[in-house]
Amino acid sequence: MAASSATSKSHGITEQKKAELDDLTIRVQNAQFIVEQCQAIVDSLSLKVTNLQGLLSTANADLSQAHNNKISIDQIVQYALDLKNNSAIAFNQINDANGKSVALAEGANSVITKLIYTAERLAKFSTAIIRKKALNPLISDDLMSKVSMAGNDANNAVALTLIALRSAFTALASCDKAKATISLKNDQSSALYQLLTAESADALQNLLHLAYDQAETNSKILEKALEIETKDLITTQSNLYTAQVTLQSLQSGLTAANAAALAS
């Protein structure tokens, strides 16, 4: 059992060798420990990097979808704006046309009233001429034929003007209908545009822009996290490599020293 009592001078060289071997052994143990520590860090960081890569890939898929949605909604908003503006133009046009149609119907009415009054006066005048001709055969036949022709033409003009009057009112009616629908459409395209673009947080464009911003932030955060983590991993991998090289050379040293000690 014996407690090793003091070092004996005669065994000095052996003792010294043993001390060197012990020292080397301890250094190998320490190097081994450092390698294990580095390995543990590398393993943990590798896992973390893998996790982050997974998260980033999901985030990037989300971002890509959010980006597409953003492009879509911006395109849709542009369409809706065109629709709104052009609907407004159409509305103004139909409004103008409708105004003219009203004027046209009024004018046609006015013309027919005038024409009928004129025709009646003409008829009365014709009757008077015809009566005069009966009393006075000297009255020119030419005049008589003109009067007769005028009578026919008056009938014709009245008939045609009545047709024109009716078609003026028909045109007015269909113009009214077109105006009503275009007006509604104008309101609705404004409403749609408003729905898409309002200042409110609920407007689709805002929602999709917000979703994109969030997806972008999320992706950036993960990208940054991955970047830092990858850098850390590379550093620890290089530390591990250095530690492994140190361990290897210490182990070789220890093997050689052991062999030498045995040989001596």
Place this chain on the structure above:
Amino acid sequence: MSTYSENLNNTILLCLQSREIDEKTLRSQLDASSFSLYYAQGAAISAKQKLKATEKKSGASAIIKSQATNAGNTAANLVALSNLAAGYTKQAITDAAVCASNIQIASNAIIRLAADIGSINTIVKVTDLGSDMNTEAAEIMNLINDTASAAEILSQLAMETSAMSAEISTSQLSNEAKKTADALNNLTKIVNDDFDKVNQSIISDGIILDTASTTEQQANGALNDVRAAHTAAQNSYALTNKMLNLNPSVFKLSDDSYEVVFDEMIKPFDKSIIVNKYYIILVKDSKKAVFSLSAAENTYDTNPALLIPAGEADAGQIKTIINFNDPKLLDSDGDSIMFGQIYVVFVFAVYIDAYKKQIGNFSDFLSAPSPVFCLTHQLEPVNSTSIKFADVKPGYVLTFETPDQQNHKCVYRCMFLPIAGGNQRIAGNATGINFFFDIMLAEQVAPGNYTLALEVKKDITHVPIEVNTTDVFGNLLCDGTKYIPVILSAPNGSAIDQDKYKGTISDFNTTPSFIYKGNITTK
């Protein structure tokens, strides 16, 4: 030692050994169960966080879906309306054209009539049918001229109206409405798919959470079972040690000062004193199995410096304070006492001669070994109330007062314990941390899941918190979640140093929590 005594001693050793093995086995099971529970809780907390995030996503997705559907419906209405408007407008254009044509025809007829009346008027004037007729003819001519001119103007207006109507391009508007509606339709499909996907995730996340919760519950139950068994094993070891051995126990007073306590030996029957002198022998744990009475006696004879004289008996107990700073202190191998080395103590008792004579046996007595102990430097914990979390745009920083480690090498690992609500099974504390966490777990947290204080300053140490910082379970710090920081003071150095030091954690029960608002700051 007589064979009787030897037999007894062997029996005692065997009893203690089996109790010790029991205790060790159960302790490793206990540790394993603690880890299992810790990981199960981590999984449950992660699942909960994921579900919460998914639910939040679902809320946003639902609003988007509803708004897109709304806009899609409006656009669909607009398409129908546009088609209707196009139809009406087309009709209006046709009618306006017909009207213009009819008015033109009427106007022509009126002009012809005017021409007739003009001729009549000329003839009447020339032939002079009397002033009445002359006047009447002239008047009618004026009337028809007026009418014809009105008709002419009307015809002009009709043409303009027709032209104006024709300018209204409703088919283009129909196309625009259709384009808008189609695009919205596509978008709605996409956001609907997304909504469905998120909702599907809620279901699968929920299943994962359920499974994780069940696993956690099972792990918790297993831990409790094993803990009970371990406590029992500890008790039976203590009882065996007390009843069969002299109950040698080692208590730490400070890093290098320990008290050894054991029971006094007394003579059966009359309880008289039978021991002349007690000694304590420090033996490496690895050597305890081979350390025997004969070895002790040999040491007593040849190298008494290795025996530590014990104190005086007091009320049946003998207490001895051992100062490990004493360089003369050696173990049974004659080696200096080392930090990080595991030791046991043996009690060596030299009987009084009278007793030896009485029993006819001249051997002395060696106890069975005490429970193991290890000399360690306890690192100083970080003062929990000094831990501060500060927003230093664009990032965050954790600061704490650097403890005085008296030249012992120490690193600080900062960990974040999430407060995720939910699990009420784990004993509540005021902090709201509802998972199992202690120094043993803290020491096992993977390097990726803590942040090392790279630059330890003399007074205050700063630890920057970056976007890659995670909680102890490895989840990135989550916007709007509460965390409690815990700092582990861990030994830094060689393999041997690891055993010499004992790490400590800051007291998380008295550390204020903070709410992480990472996303907002990094934006």
